[in-house]
Amino acid sequence: MGIPRLRAYAGPAFLSYGFRPFFFLGSLYAGLSILLWLPIYAGEFNAHSAFVPVDWHVHEMLFGYLPAIVTGFLLTAIPNWTGRLPVQGLPLLALVVLWLAGRIAVFFSADIGWEAAAVIDGSFLLAVATAAAREIVSGRNWRNLKVLLPLAVLACANSAFHIEAHLQGTSDVSRRLGMAAAIMLISLIGGRIIPSFTRNWLVRKNPGRLPVPFDRFDIASLAISAIALGAWTFAPGNSVSGMLMAVAAICQAWRLSRWAGERTLRDPLVLILHLAYAFVPIGLALVSASIFFPDAVPAAAGLHALGTGAVGSMTLAVMTRATLGHTGRELKAGKGTSFIFVVLLLAGSLRILAAFVPSDAVIDMAGAAWMAAFAGFLLIHGTALTTPKAR
Incomplete structure (x- = not known):
């Protein structure tokens, strides 16, 4: 089962399929975030995040790293499921920039405000869920709609995380x-x-x-x-x-x-x-x-x-x-x-x-x-x- 034939595309290979930028940047971030977390955990470094240190760590693993890999997987798998052309080029770059903006916004949320960070960070999963739903529905691939449910729950949990951390001081539910x-x-x-x-x-x-x-x-x-x-x-x-x-x-x-x-x-x-x-x-x-x-x-x-x-x-x-x-x-x-x-x-x-x-x-x-x-x-x-x- 191969990826459908591409439209004419002369851009960089890095933006030809969703798995390329998101697997690369997601794995890079997986390592860098732990490299930052260890000195933060030891009290030797402070992030500019509105989250308490452990919440920043939890958030960036669950709502930073994981969504990048899930997005890379879905943007590559959905064309196989539906027979539609993959997201590539500028639309894919826009999603990548949105994900990067979320990582920066969360890290500097104490400076830009928790509300702004929540909006910027939360918009990525919303955009991915919307794009995935559009492709699955357009391809009439109804049986794979079930994948969108946990993705939607993940997006809701991300928004709730920002609100709960602000109101309670730390995340819990x-x-x-x-x-x-x-x-x-x-x-x-x-x-x-x-x-x-x-x-x-x-x-x-x-x-x-x-x-x-x-x-x-x-x-x-x-x-x-x-x-x-x-x-x-x-x-x-x-x-x-x-x-x-x-x-x-x-x-x-x-x-x-x-x-x-x-x-x-x-x-x-x-x-x-x-x-x-x-x-x-x-x-x-x-x-x-x-x-x-x-x-x-x-x-x-x-x-x-x-x-x-x-x-x-x-x-x-x-x-x-x-x-x-x-x-x-x-x-x-x-x-x-x-x-x-x-x-x-x-x-x-x-x-x-x-x-x-x-x-x-x-x-x-x-x-x-x-x-x-x-x-x-x-x-x-x-x-x-x-x-x-x-x-």
Whole structure:
């Protein structure tokens, strides 16, 4: 399934497809934001943000980095889904500038005012959701409209984050709502691409058991996860929320087991998708455990399993595969690519560990591993993102 034929385009390759600028700048920002966060966390540097330091960190991961990667994915996938031409050139540049403006506005929100920062920052996700909806509706690709729901929730959570942080002094409900939207995006998109890519590889390389096709169990798992995440968002300490999160964790783990991931050990590009998705049930289970056993399981463990683990690993896996596939490279993970997968999985694991063993050294190691992964992605795949497609 290839990207539709392009209209006449003579501009820079960097603006020929949405994945190019957003994967490049998103991965660059993923590393730079943590490079800034570590000294901010240590009290050695102050941002000019109206957010308290931890809110700036949470916001820029959930509403800065993640939307860039989701936008790159959607602007590349939607033309495949609909058969319509991709967004490119000046319209794509406008979206890139809007995203960059949001990052600058949030960082300097104490100087320009929280209202101005909220409007500038919030306009990006609104523009992306509008563009995606227009393309899907125009292409009459109704079945993919469901992807817009968690995207719309993410946009609402972003606006709520600014308001809540201003009124309450810090975010609470809105950060959980943003995380819930992120996990539902991963559940929807991951549930589509992981079994598909796994099936394609197994048929060619390792005949035998194949992933179970999408069925009612997947629908039930998504519904239960959405309900559980919604309950946790608005009642994070309630035992009912804890039970729902536990059930959701079991369903997501069972769902993952149906995709034959254990048969993909010889292909890191496929295996990483399964390992990244595993952080979803792990995170849900840790959140549930933190509700019932708060003295033994810190709430931060589940949050970082879902954030650093699931969001970080899944986005890097998708970026790598999409970059190789859409720039004419071989769909094969070399030693460098395998390395960045390993260090990002390590970053997620270390960040979970840091919740149980509070240690600046462990947090620093997790941050270093995260930065190494995204720096490695740029070093290995940056040229592919900025130059014409290989023949």
